[in-house]
Structure formats: structure tokens, C-alpha cells
Amino acid sequence: MTKDINTLLTSLGVNMADYQGQDIPSVSPINGQTMATLRADNAAEVTAKIDRAHAAYLQWRKVPAPRRGELIRLFGEELRTHKAELGQLVTLEAGKILQEGLGEVQEMIDICDFAVGLSRQLYGLTIASERPGHRMMEQWHPVGVVGVISAFNFPVAVWAWNAALAFVCGDSVTWKPSEKTPLTAVATHALFMKAVARFNLTGNDAPAGLAELIIGARETGAQMVEDKRVALVSATGSTRMGRQVAEVCAKRLTRTILELGGNNAMIVAPSADLEMAVRAITFSAVGTAGQRCTTLRRLFVHDSIYDTLVPRLKKIYAGLPIGNPLEKTTLIGPLVDQAAFDGMQKALEAAKTDQGQVFGGERVTVAGAEGGYYVRPSIVEMPSQTEHMHHEVFAPIMYIVRYTDLQHAIAMNNEVPQGLSSSIFTTDMREAELFMSDVGSDCGIANVNIGPSGAEIGGAFGGEKDTGGGRESGSDSWKAYMRRSTNTVNYSHSLPLAQGISFDI
Numbered sequence: 001m002t003k004d005i006n007t008l009l010t011s012l013g014v015n016m017a018d019y020q021g022q023d024i025p026s027v028s029p030i031n032g033q034t035m036a037t038l039r040a041d042n043a044a045e046v047t048a049k050i051d052r053a054h055a056a057y058l059q060w061r062k063v064p065a066p067r068r069g070e071l072i073r074l075f076g077e078e079l080r081t082h083k084a085e086l087g088q089l090v091t092l093e094a095g096k097i098l099q100e101g102l103g104e105v106q107e108m109i110d111i112c113d114f115a116v117g118l119s120r121q122l123y124g125l126t127i128a129s130e131r132p133g134h135r136m137m138e139q140w141h142p143v144g145v146v147g148v149i150s151a152f153n154f155p156v157a158v159w160a161w162n163a164a165l166a167f168v169c170g171d172s173v174t175w176k177p178s179e180k181t182p183l184t185a186v187a188t189h190a191l192f193m194k195a196v197a198r199f200n201l202t203g204n205d206a207p208a209g210l211a212e213l214i215i216g217a218r219e220t221g222a223q224m225v226e227d228k229r230v231a232l233v234s235a236t237g238s239t240r241m242g243r244q245v246a247e248v249c250a251k252r253l254t255r256t257i258l259e260l261g262g263n264n265a266m267i268v269a270p271s272a273d274l275e276m277a278v279r280a281i282t283f284s285a286v287g288t289a290g291q292r293c294t295t296l297r298r299l300f301v302h303d304s305i306y307d308t309l310v311p312r313l314k315k316i317y318a319g320l321p322i323g324n325p326l327e328k329t330t331l332i333g334p335l336v337d338q339a340a341f342d343g344m345q346k347a348l349e350a351a352k353t354d355q356g357q358v359f360g361g362e363r364v365t366v367a368g369a370e371g372g373y374y375v376r377p378s379i380v381e382m383p384s385q386t387e388h389m390h391h392e393v394f395a396p397i398m399y400i401v402r403y404t405d406l407q408h409a410i411a412m413n414n415e416v417p418q419g420l421s422s423s424i425f426t427t428d429m430r431e432a433e434l435f436m437s438d439v440g441s442d443c444g445i446a447n448v449n450i451g452p453s454g455a456e457i458g459g460a461f462g463g464e465k466d467t468g469g470g471r472e473s474g475s476d477s478w479k480a481y482m483r484r485s486t487n488t489v490n491y492s493h494s495l496p497l498a499q500g501i502s503f504d505i
């Protein structure tokens with residue numbers, strides 16, 4: 001049963017009177033209708049929010065990490081309680097199908113669980129000292145205010161990946177969400193504040209300003225990035241945005257985690273299990289209507305299986321259920337807006353000039369949602385990998401190229417400027433190992449017998465080259481949210497110097 005937008009926001013604890021204004025419309029990709037218009041924070045308000053976040057960090061860093069973990073445990077509970085409503089809001093504002101909206105909230109819950117455990121595992125090393133009577137160790141301390149910038153396509157999970165870790169690490173967080181998805185951010189903030197209230201009721205003191213939400217467009221994000229008190233900028237979005245952010249951060253020598261565009265490929269080798277490959281290709285290429293950073297965009301198929309696999313894919317593409325993402329049977333929802341549709345059409349025209357054979361890609365009218373930009377996902381058979389294929393087009397276009405030599409397929413995988421995700425379908429162990437080896441895929445993610453999209457939170461997530469080099473989420477990504485201090489303690493009665501230096505005075 002779907003709820004209307006105001007009922008949803010109220011049930012998520014949002015008081016829209018605090019946000020209503022004239023600056024930032026929240027337009028549903030489902031039908032192109034404006035659901036609400038929000039007020040953007042002005043420059044003085046942005047400064048005041050960063051002031052508060054900085055003051056909060058100075059207090060929060062003193063709270064023992066496992067207590068900080070308790071706040072995230074409570075936040076995870078709020079997310080569990082409100083999963084259905086928040087998931088539906090994600091669908092309304094970002095346009096992804098309901099299962100994926102719910103999946104996004106599940107990802108937030110998963111990272112909360114991970115962060116709670118992590119709050120008791122922020123380990124440093126003890127290191128053998130070359131000097132007698134000395135102990136050398138490292139400690140990890142909070143880094144300060146973490147400024148998070150997020151993109152429209154994962155409007156809430158990306159914040160959670162960053163924030164859950166940052167909070168247990170002892171940092172405060174300022175968040176500038178995408179101007180296309182402000183309502184999901186407002187709702188997530190409200191749920192977090194509920195968790196803070198419960199935390200404080202049990203004898204704790206989470207300082208005001210621990211989580212600040214900054215509403216606005218690019219300029220507002222740019223102001224946050226320039227502020228010297230923001231010690232780490234974690235920015236997710238296009239490579240264009242990442243370059244601008246990186247330049248500002250490099251100038252003021254601050255840290256960044258950049259999670260930027262992808263141009264992900266899959267190789268389907270002669271020994272591949274084609275039943276599995278077909279499912280993986282379809283989900284990774286058309287899921288979220290091709291609007292995931294890890295969407296499959298380039299498929300390299302071995303010549304010996306090309307004429308079996310590609311017609312099967314076309315048949316599936318022809319029958320894909322495209323429609324209102326709130327409906328259970330829909331698998332393909334709308335593009336985010338007209339600009340995304342225009343970008344897709346332009347890319348298909350360009351592919352034709354490169355002798356590409358285009359299948360699908362046309363606009364689809366959905367009854368009752370005529371204002372939405374729905375498209376049939378497109379397959380483009382290419383004679384070779386051309387320059388146009390080097391660019392990320394944020395829409396469901398999958399280019400297919402034949403290959404005969406695996407080394408050439410790996411070279412094509414690596415030829416593009418981006419380096420986020422990649423995969424190979426093969427049952428040949430040598431091929432799989434080669435693909436994952438030093439001379440294999442150059443991406444941050446290299447999978448075998450699964451598609452390039454749909455990562456779990458337990459692994460470090462991110463990519464190389466134009467994807468920005470950042471890592472978020474699992475493994476030891478938490479280290480980016482802390483500063484390392486190396487401590488050498490002399491418990492002897494003499495002062496031997498390192499490197500055997502003699503310095504007698």
C-alpha cells in the first residue's frame with residue numbers, strides 16, 4: 001500500500017514547515033510533478049552549521065567509541081522501523097523501483113551494523129622498536145568535521161556509508177545532498193535526530209550539531225568544501241564535480257574521498273555459464289534504469305558465443321517491464337529527468353556515427369505518468385570500442401563488442417579513463433585469476449561470475465583513475481575518517497637515538 005508524500009514525511013518525523021521555501025524543488029521522476037519546494041541555506045547559515053558541527057566534534061571525540069557505536073545501533077533500529085516509508089520515499093524522489101528503494105535502506109541498516117561492531121575495533125598496531133626499552137605503537141584519533149556530498153542516484157545510502165563510520169570514529173558530519181533529492185535527506189536527518197533523542201534519554205550526551213544537513217545546489221556544496229574546518233570531504237557524483245572538489249581540497253591540503261563516475265565492463269568468455277551471465281548482464285545493465293555508478297555499460301563477448309548470447313539479450317530487452325516504479329511488476333523505472341533522456345539520445349546518435357547497431361532506447365509512455373522520462377534500455381552492437389564509449393552516459397545503454405583474445409578484452413576493459421567496477425564470466429580458473437591479477441582489470445572492483453553492480457557493504461567500495469581513488473564502506477575504509485598518531489615510548493634509563501646516531505653533548 002503506497003502512501004502520499006505528506007503522510008510519508010509525517011510518519012518519518014519530518015516537519016516540512018522547517019524546510020519549505022522557493023529554491024529547491026523536489027520533482028518526482030515518476031511523473032515529473034513537484035512534490036515540495038525547499039529553502040536553500042544561505043552562506044551565513046552554511047557557516048553557522050559548520051560552526052556547530054565543529055563544536056560538536058570537539059565534544060564527541062571525548063565519548064568512548066563503543067558509546068558512539070550505541071548511537072549508531074539506535075539509528076539502525078530507527079531505519080528498521082521506518083524501512084518501508086523511507087524506501088518508498090527513495091522511489092518517489094529518485095525513481096528507482098520499490099525493491100531497490102527498500103534495498104537502499106537495507107544497505108543503510110547493514111552499514112550501521114558494521115559500524116557498531118567497528119566501534120570496538122578501531123585498532124592500532126604495536127610495532128617492534130629498534131631501540132632497547134622502547135615501545136612503538138600507533139593510535140587512531142577522530143579527524144574532525146566530515147563534509148559529505150552525495151548524488152541523486154543513491155540519495156541516502158551514500159550518506160550512511162560515510163556517516164555511520166564517521167560517527168563511530170568520533171567525527172561530526174555535515175551533509176550536502178543532491179539538489180534533486182532533498183526530501184529523502186530531510187527524512188534521513190529526522191530519523192537520525194530521533195536516534196539522538198533516544199541516545200540522550202539514556203544518560204548520554206550527543207552534542208547538538210553532530211549531524212548537520214545543508215540544503216542547496218552546487219554553490220552551497222562548494223562553500224562547504226572551501227571551509228577550512230571541514231577536515232575530510234567525501235564527495236560522490238560526476239567526475240566533473242570531483243575535479244572541482246579535488247582542486248579546492250588540494251589547495252587547502254585537506255583530505256578527500258572521491259567516489260565518481262564509472263564505465264563498467266563485463267567479459268563473457270567461451271566457458272561462461274550463460275544462464276547466470278544473462279541474469280547478471282540484465283540486472284547490472286538495466287537495474288535502476290542504468291543510473292548506478294556500477295551499471296554495466298560495456299560488454300565484451302567472445303566470438304564463439306556472441307551469436308547465442310546477444311539475440312537472447314535482445315529478446316529479454318524487448319519484454320522488460322517498464323513502468324511506474326511503485327508497481328510490483330515493474331523492473332525498469334524512469335530516468336531522473338529530461339536532461340538524462342536527452343543525454344541518452346545524443347549518445348545513441350553518436351554511436352550510430354561509429355557504425356553502432358542500436359536496439360531499443362526509445363521513449364516509452366506510461367499511462368498516468370506521462371510527465372516521466374521512461375525509456376526502453378538499449379543495446380548497441382559496436383564493431384570496436386570507439387572514443388564515444390570512453391564517456392559515462394548515465395542511462396541504460398549497453399555497448400557490445402566481440403573479442404577473440406582475452407588479453408585484448410582486458411585491454412579494452414582498462415582502456416577507458418574510469419576505473420570503478422568490472423567482471424568476467426568464465427569457468428576457466430586461469431582466466432578468472434588472470435582477470436583479478438596485477439595484469440588484469442585495473443578497477444577498484446573486479447568480480448568473477450557476478451555482474452559489476454550490487455556491492456556488499458563488507459568490502460571497500462570505490463575505484464581508480466577518473467573514478468577518484470576513494471574507498472568507502474567496509475574493510476579498513478574507516479581509517480580515512482581518522483588521523484593516525486605514531487607514538488614511541490621510552491621506558492628505559494637511557495636515550496639511544498634511532499639509526500644508531502651518536503649525539504653526545
Ligand code: NAD
Pocket residue numbers: 149150151152153154176177178179216217218219220221222223225236237238239240241242244245258259260261262292293294392394420462467
Ligand atoms: P553531480 O556531480 O551532478 O552532483 C553530485 C553532487 O555534487 C550534488 O550534491 C551536487 O550539488 C554536488 N556538486 C556539484 N558540483 C559541485 C561543486 N563544484 N562543489 C561541491 N559540490 C558540487 O552528480 P549526479 O548527477 O547527482 O550523480 C550521478 C553521478 O554520480 C554519476 O557520474 C555517477 O557515476 C556518480 N556516482 C558515483 C558513485 C560512486 O560511488 N563512485 C556513486 C553514485 C553516483
